[in-house]
Amino acid sequence: MSACPDKLLLVHGLADGELDASNALAIETHIAGCAGCRAEHERILALRHTLAQAEASYEAPPALARRLETMLAREGAAQAPDVPSRRASAFARHVLDARWWTGAVAGLAAGLAVMVWLPKEAPAAGEDAIINSHLRALLPGHELDVAASDRHTVRPWFAGRIDFAPPAPDLSADGFPLSGGRLDFIEDRKVAALVYRRRLHVINVFVSKADARSRPGAEDASKDGYNIVRWRSGDLDFAAVSDLNSKELAQFRTLFIQRTKG
Numbered sequence: 001m002s003a004c005p006d007k008l009l010l011v012h013g014l015a016d017g018e019l020d021a022s023n024a025l026a027i028e029t030h031i032a033g034c035a036g037c038r039a040e041h042e043r044i045l046a047l048r049h050t051l052a053q054a055e056a057s058y059e060a061p062p063a064l065a066r067r068l069e070t071m072l073a074r075e076g077a078a079q080a081p082d083v084p085s086r087r088a089s090a091f092a093r094h095v096l097d098a099r100w101w102t103g104a105v106a107g108l109a110a111g112l113a114v115m116v117w118l119p120k121e122a123p124a125a126g127e128d129a130i131i132n133s134h135l136r137a138l139l140p141g142h143e144l145d146v147a148a149s150d151r152h153t154v155r156p157w158f159a160g161r162i163d164f165a166p167p168a169p170d171l172s173a174d175g176f177p178l179s180g181g182r183l184d185f186i187e188d189r190k191v192a193a194l195v196y197r198r199r200l201h202v203i204n205v206f207v208s209k210a211d212a213r214s215r216p217g218a219e220d221a222s223k224d225g226y227n228i229v230r231w232r233s234g235d236l237d238f239a240a241v242s243d244l245n246s247k248e249l250a251q252f253r254t255l256f257i258q259r260t261k262g
Helices: 005-015 021-033 035-051 062-079 085-095 098-109 127-137 151-157 246-260
Strands: 178-186 189-198 201-209 221-223 226-233 236-242
Touching: 005 021, 005 035, 021 035, 021 127, 021 178, 035 189, 127 178, 127 189, 127 201, 127 221, 127 226, 127 236, 151 178, 178 201, 189 246, 201 246, 226 246, 236 246
Parallel strands: none
Antiparallel strands: 178 189, 189 201, 201 236, 221 226, 226 236
C-alpha cells in the first residue's frame, strides 16, 4: 500500500523534524489511521538509522574527487567570472568533504530527492523535543489513544504497535493515577507514551528502546516551567515530563522504578 500523495511531503517533514506543532499533530493523527503513510514513515526512519551506521560511510575515490573538483571549479568560473578562483576551490573542497559525500552518495542510492549528511550517532531526544511532544499531547483529542486506569489494559494495547511492552505500574495509591497511553514520535523515533496525573498536572512518560543513540547518563532538566526526569531500566529508556514541581516528579520516578522491579 502506497502513501497518500498529498501527505507525502508532510510524512517526510515529520521524519525530519521540520514541522510545526499544528502540522506535526495533523500528520501524526493521519499516520495513526493510514497504513500506507505509516509504512512510508517507518521506512524513512529505518533508512535514517541505516545511514547512521559506520558501514554506510563511503569516501570518494581520489580520481573521482579530482574530476569533480576540476568540474566544479570550471563551472564556477563560467557562471561567475568575477568570483576569485579560490572561492570556487573552497566550494569544491566543501562538496568533496567526506561527511558531505557520505550523505550524498547514500541518499542518492536510496532514491531520496534531497541530499543530506546524517551523523553516525544521532543524539538522544533533547529537552525541547520532549517538551514539545508533551505540549502536543495536551491538545484536545491527542492525549490518549487508549484511555484506561488499569495497567492490564494499557500495557497489552501496545502489542503489535511497537516492538516492546512498556511497564505501566499502578501508582494510584501513591497519588499518581494512570490515565492511559498512546503512540508518539519524538524527533525520528516512535515511542510509547504513558499518561499519569498528579492532581491537575499531567505527567507524560516517554518510553523507548535503548540503542546507540541513547544517553544513559543524561541528566534531569528544567526548562520553560517544565521538569524532565530520566532513567534506564533494562533495555528501555524513560523520560517523564510535566509542569509538576521537580521534587514530586522525582518522587514519581522513584515509585515507578520501585513498582516495576522484578
